[in-house]
Amino acid sequence: MITFFANVPLWVLPLFIGLVIISLRATRSRKVPKLLIYGLPLLGLLSLRTVLSFDLHLLAIVLFALGYTAGTIFGFLAQAKWIADATHRHVTIRGEWLTMVTIMGMFLLNFVNGAVTGIAPDVAMSPIFVAGISAFLGVLSGTFFGRALRVMRFTNAPA
Incomplete structure (x- = not known):
């Protein structure tokens, strides 16, 4: 077990702590720049690096695409109950745990893959x-x- 942790790169622990802090902030209502919300899908696409590293490219890409489609539908439906208000540049989002599950899940899956x-x-x-x-x-x-x-x-919804 000690050997396992000795081989974990040094940057993993600070990244984990940072992601936990960011995720915990999402459990409280907050006003977020829309640009951040629109940029988050790019974070999700970072997972393509892992998917494309597999030798079974076709299987990995097809299942990632199917999962991405299902996740998009789920995210679209779930977000409706958390949007409290929106202005030209910001959106007020009620506290929720999906952000933590998503961020920590992606971290865990990439960590498990590396391990x-x-x-x-x-x-x-x-x-x-x-x-x-x-x-x-x-x-x-x-x-x-x-x-x-x-x-x-x-x-963009009419008032």
Whole structure:
């Protein structure tokens, strides 16, 4: 176990702590710049780096795309209950836990992928592992896009 933690890169712990802090802020109502909401799907697309690293490219890409579609729909539907108000540049969002689940889930999946690749590369190349990581990363990543679409629609809705 000590060997495992000794091989974890130094930047992982500060990243984890930063993500926890950001995620906890999302549990409270807040006023957020729309530009941030519209930029979050780019964070979700960072998962493509992991998906494209798999040898089973077609399986990984197809399942990521299907997961992304499902996550987009879920994010779009879920965000409706959290938007309290919107101005030209900001949106007021009620506190929610989906942001924490999404961010920490993406961190955990990427961490597990890195750990399994380092410890048991044969497992990391198995179709079940590739499918699971790709699909779940797709779902989590897609929620950011769905949420951005909901904010955009809320902003453009007639009064």
